[in-house]
């Protein structure tokens with residue numbers, strides 16, 4: 828699976844007055860009608876407790892210039908306090924969760940969860956979504972994060988693929 832390129836996103840949720848954030852490559856689109864995504868998180872990670880049914884959270888698809896932010900958020904054992912310190916973000920209207928200034932953002936409400944091995948599959952109904960100022964993306968493969976520029980994204984467009 829390390830050979831499968833994964834689009835990098837940051838999942839965020841509010842724990843009381845604190846922002847909890849985690850880097851994920853498991854965010855995928857499930858359906859457009861109604862808009863639905865899923866993410867797979869460690870069941871015993873800090874986010875695991877927050878993405879429960881009915882819980883609200885957010886995901887930011889990060890842009891090509893955000894590798895340093897991703898490295899900080901993915902740092903093991905970083906404290907609960909100040910997880911997004913120095914990282915530009917605003918608070919989502921529907922979730923209260925942090926939306927990073929990235930390529931795109933989603934606000935979500937958990938509709939279903941399923942425990943699988945030591946992970947939790949979390950299905951989220953999209954409450955709101957929008958584009959950020961970044962136009963490229965970051966892709967993870969073989970333990971490294973690479974930038975995919977917006978010009979490369981235009982190559983080999985597939986029939987029926989989403990435009991933005």
Ligand SMILES: Cc1cc2nc3c(=O)[nH]c(=O)nc-3n(C[C@H](O)[C@H](O)[C@H](O)COP(=O)(O)O)c2cc1C
Pocket residue numbers: 835848849850851852853854867868869871872873874900901902903904905967
């Ligand atoms: C590129 C990359 C992708 C990751 N993808 C996931 C993922 O899909 N699901 C997940 O639970 N953790 C993923 N992780 C690990 C989390 O970012 C994080 O380290 C883990 O959830 C533990 O977080 P915690 O110490 O805040 O509880 C990924 C890390 C990196 C660097």
